Amino acid sequence: MKKLLLSVLLGSAIAASSAASAATILVGTDAGLAPFEFKDPKTNEIVGFDIDLITAIAKAVGDEAKIQNMQFAGLIPALQSNMVDVGAAAITITPERQKQVLFTDPYYDVGLVMVIQKKNEDKFKTLKDMEGKRICAQIGSTGSILASTVKGATVANFDQIGEAFMELKMNGCDSVMVDKTVTLYYLTKHNDKDILMVPHVYNPKQNGFAVAKNNKALLDKLNKGLKIIKENGEYDKIYEKWLGKKPDAQQK
Secondary structure (H helix, E strand, C coil), X not given: CHHHHHHHHHHHHHHHHHHHHCCEEEEEECCEECCCEEECCCCCCEECHHHHHHHHHHHHCCCEEEEEECCHXXXXXXXXXCCCCEECCCCECCHHHHCCEEXXXXXXXXXXXXXXXXXXXXXXXXXXXXXXXXXXXXXXXXXXXXXXXXXXXXXXXXXXXXXXHHHHHCCCCCEEEEEHHXXXXXXXXXXXXXXXXXXXXXXXXXXXXEEECCCHHHHHHHHHHHHHHHHCXXXXXXXXXXXXXXXXXXXX
């Protein structure tokens, strides 16, 4: 009887210790970039590739991810002021951003494309054709940064990329600079025949989760979790759920 009681007490102590060591990771995202992060129209819950991924990473290291929605442009300032612990919003790793925050190991390859109205298919074929034109993008995005380098172009920035697509459809701009995966998902879901994606990919880079410069411990923990879910197959399951079968390049 004493042995049984000791066993129960020991088990309770271990469980309590485990619960005490678990942490809640506050994750900032911008739920307007399907399929990476967006609000489910039926439940209003924030879902997507990044959301499932960061949740699985946190779970793999014994923690819990709590998602907080905010504007994309506010993510890095929120990390720097410790309002959130992690930025998970299809954030492209760039030298400029690496000066402001730390990035995890890359988890997805990305590239920018130009989206135009179908009626301009023969008129706008390259970024050079956008010289002196009006380009829409999401504020703070790499698409906006690239658009700002086009000679004589006027860049219209929006909080949500869906607003940029709408502006294009209403003849408010000549093109939208946006991530290729986001574009493919949008075109598939909306069956929009008035706009099309110019196939050339600009600025191929990689996405990573971001943390504050002084939070190396969390960075190491996230990288550990990412490695675990890649090795146990969870990453592949999440990838296929949101993005379809992985191309060979993504399997490396």
